[in-house]
Amino acid sequence: MTAWALWAVAVVVVAALPAVLSLFQIVQLTVFMIYSLLALSLDLIWGFGGILSFGQAAFFGVGGYFYGIVGINSGSTTLALTAGVAGAAGLAALLGYFTFYGRVGAMYFAVITLTVTLILHQVMGTTADPRYAVGQARLGGYNGMTNIPSLALEAPGRAPLTLDPVQLFYVVGGLLLLVLALTRALVRSSFGRVLGAIREDELRTELLGYDPRWRKLVTFAISGGIAGLAGGLFAGWGNFMNPQVFSMFQSALVVIWVMVGGRGTLYGAVVGTLVVQSLTNYLGTASVTYTTVALGAVLVVIVLLFPRGLVPAIGGAVRRVSGRRPPAPEFAR
Amino acid sequence: MNDVVLQTRGLVKEFGGLRAVNSLDFTLRRGELRCVIGPNGAGKSTLFKLLTGQLKPTAGTIHFKGLDVTRLLPHEIARAGIGIKFQVPRVYDSLSVAENLWLSARSSHGTAGAGAIVDRVLAEVGLVERRASPVGHLSHGDRQWVEIGMVLTADPDLVLLDEPTAGMTHAEARRTADLVREINRRATLIVVEHDMDFVRNIAGYVTVLHRGAVLAEGTMDEIRANDVVRDIYLGKRPRARS
Numbered sequence A: 001m002t003a004w005a006l007w008a009v010a011v012v013v014v015a016a017l018p019a020v021l022s023l024f025q026i027v028q029l030t031v032f033m034i035y036s037l038l039a040l041s042l043d044l045i046w047g048f049g050g051i052l053s054f055g056q057a058a059f060f061g062v063g064g065y066f067y068g069i070v071g072i073n074s075g076s077t078t079l080a081l082t083a084g085v086a087g088a089a090g091l092a093a094l095l096g097y098f099t100f101y102g103r104v105g106a107m108y109f110a111v112i113t114l115t116v117t118l119i120l121h122q123v124m125g126t127t128a129d130p131r132y133a134v135g136q137a138r139l140g141g142y143n144g145m146t147n148i149p150s151l152a153l154e155a156p157g158r159a160p161l162t163l164d165p166v167q168l169f170y171v172v173g174g175l176l177l178l179v180l181a182l183t184r185a186l187v188r189s190s191f192g193r194v195l196g197a198i199r200e201d202e203l204r205t206e207l208l209g210y211d212p213r214w215r216k217l218v219t220f221a222i223s224g225g226i227a228g229l230a231g232g233l234f235a236g237w238g239n240f241m242n243p244q245v246f247s248m249f250q251s252a253l254v255v256i257w258v259m260v261g262g263r264g265t266l267y268g269a270v271v272g273t274l275v276v277q278s279l280t281n282y283l284g285t286a287s288v289t290y291t292t293v294a295l296g297a298v299l300v301v302i303v304l305l306f307p308r309g310l311v312p313a314i315g316g317a318v319r320r321v322s323g324r325r326p327p328a329p330e331f332a333r
Numbered sequence B: 001m002n003d004v005v006l007q008t009r010g011l012v013k014e015f016g017g018l019r020a021v022n023s024l025d026f027t028l029r030r031g032e033l034r035c036v037i038g039p040n041g042a043g044k045s046t047l048f049k050l051l052t053g054q055l056k057p058t059a060g061t062i063h064f065k066g067l068d069v070t071r072l073l074p075h076e077i078a079r080a081g082i083g084i085k086f087q088v089p090r091v092y093d094s095l096s097v098a099e100n101l102w103l104s105a106r107s108s109h110g111t112a113g114a115g116a117i118v119d120r121v122l123a124e125v126g127l128v129e130r131r132a133s134p135v136g137h138l139s140h141g142d143r144q145w146v147e148i149g150m151v152l153t154a155d156p157d158l159v160l161l162d163e164p165t166a167g168m169t170h171a172e173a174r175r176t177a178d179l180v181r182e183i184n185r186r187a188t189l190i191v192v193e194h195d196m197d198f199v200r201n202i203a204g205y206v207t208v209l210h211r212g213a214v215l216a217e218g219t220m221d222e223i224r225a226n227d228v229v230r231d232i233y234l235g236k237r238p239r240a241r242s
């Protein structure tokens, strides 16, 4: 019951925001929601699969570059977004195939995903020369890829309608709620319950007859696809991609969003992203001299005060006040 | 040969220089209830790990239902029909009792039939009232029951029980003996136990393992009459060797 009420509130809030916020704030919030999708992709593989990936930034970047390349060449942003999702999911599936079927340990997996991200950073940085182009799309090295088309609504037999900022806000908000609902359904499905069992005790689960390898692979590919969707939306939002998306900082930031919000909660990924990014913006504009230091200090305090993250802390407080039982143990984590 | 369900030939497992299982030839007929006994470190748990694919043998082969399963992965062996209860209960502590059983039921019977099987097994192991409790909150004995329940749920052809009565009271151990005989009506069993009363109670055929090899086989009475076994295992004072 409460879950439905919360969803209704979320839809109403998203729908009403453009009426109360400035255009600048709407544009900002749009990119925060795009980042929320990226955080959500990590929470799926880390919070529910139990596998820490530093590669989400890589899938985000691949999604963005694919969107740019296909968008510039075909003129269709629907096709471009699809390519972004497919490219990122494909890269994740490839990585997952070698690591999960090769039985690489959790620690090595984290390192491998980070390494892949940093390699992409390097490689994309060396593409400044005009001969590095895919069709009409110049990769642009550290200067980045420019002239990426804005997201447009496309229907057969009609001219594409480029979205204005408020429309883009609605599309991104709608996609965020949709992906949130779908991942929630996934982790509660019978597939998701087995995934939870693998996370808790992989050997036990194998001895019950479940193959953990393809389940991790599928989860990781979906996670990569969601990050790719975020990357594509990001490219369409800013009309620009550059190799900074593959940086160490970006990779770590995704982990921080999920940690602050609360791992394994889905909602936490969104809350964590909104809180951390709003804070970053605030500190940036409040002429605090050492923005990064101040931000770091605040994050350390949050993590120390709420080691399980903001959403579990809020949930616990609400239950204490209302005297309700904790959630069904089937989904306890 | 058709009624041989499990056969190992020349099975060896080495850890560094130590041979935990040493050229073991072991044969089990369909429907048997076999007790495996032996002193600590005899290789009983290691044998179970080899049979379920948790460890790969250094040498030798394992055939199950006529199929060479020596190199299969744990989940493939489980699908072939071998279920195990670990020496130290291995259950999902953060999940409910019902969810633990459901995971086993879904693997063996699919999503559709899982719910009904879970209800039936909960009654069989006497945990109906605790179905929603996280397994981590249960007593050691109850956690044993949860794991036995997971084996029952999967309904495998061959059941491996590693010290099922450890941590149980006398009454619980008697109930386990009844349950073991009940499982035996549907499945072949290997039971590792240190509790001699329990072994006598379930009245199976007994294999004595010592240093990774078979020392003796026979009924409990034959084993008790065996001087060598008495010396190394049944706690009698070692006699001077001739």
Ligand SMILES: Nc1ncnc2c1ncn2[C@@H]1O[C@H](COP(=O)(O)OP(=O)(O)OP(=O)(O)O)[C@@H](O)[C@H]1O
Binding pocket: B015, B018, B020, B038, B039, B040, B041, B042, B043, B044, B045, B046, B047, B087
């Ligand atoms: N992973 C391992 N690495 C190294 N040595 C091992 C390993 N597992 C078991 N051993 C050794 O192999 C021998 C057999 O161990 P195993 O656990 O099979 O004995 P057991 O018969 O089950 O004993 P217990 O009655 O104490 O449970 C022991 O000497 C043990 O120390």
Ligand SMILES: [Mg+2]
Binding pocket: B044, B045, B046, B087, B162
């Ligand atoms: Mg043992």
